Amino acid sequence: MITTNQSQKRLEIIEVAAQEFAEKGFQTANINEIATKSGIGKGTIYLYFNTKKELYLATIQALVDQFNELSERLISMEISSSEKLALIIESFFELERERLPFLKLWARHQFHHDPVFPEEVSEIFNGLRQPLCEIIEQGVEKGVFFTSHPHVTGYIVLSMLVMLMPSLQLPNMVLFEREEERIPYVMELVNKVLHS
Amino acid sequence: MITTNQSQKRLEIIEVAAQEFAEKGFQTANINEIATKSGIGKGTIYLYFNTKKELYLATIQALVDQFNELSERLISMEISSSEKLALIIESFFELERERLPFLKLWARHQFHHDPVFPEEVSEIFNGLRQPLCEIIEQGVEKGVFFTSHPHVTGYIVLSMLVMLMPSLQLPNMVLFEREEERIPYVMELVNKVLHS
Amino acid sequence: MITTNQSQKRLEIIEVAAQEFAEKGFQTANINEIATKSGIGKGTIYLYFNTKKELYLATIQALVDQFNELSERLISMEISSSEKLALIIESFFELERERLPFLKLWARHQFHHDPVFPEEVSEIFNGLRQPLCEIIEQGVEKGVFFTSHPHVTGYIVLSMLVMLMPSLQLPNMVLFEREEERIPYVMELVNKVLHS
């Protein structure tokens, strides 16, 4: 089908664009380079996206969709809140390997530091499910977790995870000597935060 | 004195530049606009800074210096670790009102999403004291705080504070209904993290 | 073929650039005007040459190559030294009509009054053959011409020719009333210089 091919090509472009935008931000990212890395001509990009801005927004939208799909799966599993929490955290760290550009793009937005088209971008990210918030809120309701302002705590835990992702290479921050220490450390933190 | 005036003007430009760079990042920030907002001509900027890059680095350097001055004062006070910690957190929140652009610039760097001149920028931020890390490390040594990896925990607490600063306007994040709930909530979190 | 077209366009730009640079020198020459006179957009220049400097050097290089091609042909002819000398002089004057900008550019350099990138420019002009020097040196060796320092004399004769080119429009210099007097006059001079 033409449609399928078109969809396929769109996604390929978005994949490459995500890397570019993640690495360089909207302004510095270069349409030509995205085309080259996609193995297509510069003009072809414009057959799929009218402007650079549109490509940017489409890229972010794709990220949100992918995230949400994963979140959906995790949230709807039939396990205890604590197990779900641990699972989400592990899944999040696993994203590093395969979805790094998407993570970077999200962090770039979440920490608000590439405020191009803030309204449009925010609208897209408004559709991002926050499984951490949801699971913590549920846990608090069930009396399994203890924290005031559970929704905010969800974001706080999220920020912890982000700071501890070595692939984001947060500068000037000395991390663990041994990689294996990370997950236990995170679980220690999170447990402290969610229990008395 | 000429020197005083020159220094004064430099600082005024830096003040405006900090806002521009904080809001838009290096690439998108516009020298012309910085000039206009400073109430001076475009060329005048170049009397004080040779290039846009130099202005950017000088701006960051000024931020670091100001931060360090404050940190120095706090760290050297003769009070208990817990009191010092509370003081630092409060001071940090107070920065919001007056030093917002500087905070944004730092966050932009810390979350690594404006990778212009990474070496030069990182070198400047290497000189940034981390009072939270220092006080937590000291507290752990004294047996007042409990956490593995105290340095990392310092950064984690920092990221909490950042996420909870309403002026940074982290997008898509619902914060407290009432402003007064913020500090108690933060202290609750931090106490949980630093005590068993 | 793409290559041919590209080469062709490059040459067209160089042709126009040669005129601009010849008339105004490197600094005063205006990229925008070169584009306009070439009938192309400003940005197009930069598809073929990365910088104004690169365009300048390429222009000079093209001049040298063209000169050398002509020199080669003349030098390798199987005629007597005197005939060769006369031929070179006539050819030189013929250059006026078609290669005026190139002549000007060379003169600008040779009389050393546009010292932009002296190293790079000199390196290019080092590759310029000096057929007058060569033929005079050969003639002296064969005993046909008489002059001390034949190589220097080659340059001297060259300077005579330059001064007598009306198209160079050397200022404040009254030339011949009748064009036809020029070549006989030059031959008279050169013969005097090369014979006792």
Place this chain on the structure above:
Amino acid sequence: MITTNQSQKRLEIIEVAAQEFAEKGFQTANINEIATKSGIGKGTIYLYFNTKKELYLATIQALVDQFNELSERLISMEISSSEKLALIIESFFELERERLPFLKLWARHQFHHDPVFPEEVSEIFNGLRQPLCEIIEQGVEKGVFFTSHPHVTGYIVLSMLVMLMPSLQLPNMVLFEREEERIPYVMELVNKVLHS
């Protein structure tokens, strides 16, 4: 006298400007640098000259006046044409040491390669006496020298001298190994040109 001081200062500025313009040409020469090298403030230049162009023209005018003064002295001496010719040539070479910038400026104009304000500049140089032309013309009239087009020959001899001035550093031109060979060589050339 105020007038004398003013005149004096004007001359000092012109002296420095001559060097700058000679070395860099009109466009590249820098008003600020001229001021600094003159030991005065940038604004002061504008008390004496309304524009950069005016300073340039004044500088050229001063050169012409100085040349003419020297020429006058030489031309009016009561010696034979041949002796006068030799004297002029020697004087010309002596100019190298003390009047190099002026020589460069003149050569820059004469070889027509900095055609800023061609009309104004040419008008000034129109007032430049050409002692070589004059003496050769006189010599031909008296039957001492032999050449057709004596005025043109004057210019030709002039161009020889210019090419042989090592201080002009004509590029890509190998000159004499020993400085002393220069004047005899020139006299050999000139004698050949002016005698049958």
Place this chain on the structure above:
DNA sequence: AATGAATGAGGTTTCATTCAT
């Protein structure tokens, strides 16, 4: 009279976008 801080026109260069092939 002398200054030099301030200015902004003008020049080079980049790059998203168009469109003829």
Place this chain on the structure above:
DNA sequence: GATGAATGAAACCTCATTCAT
């Protein structure tokens, strides 16, 4: 459908010139 040569708006930066002191 796909391309990439061409474009020109927009950004940085320089420097002759002005003018308040």
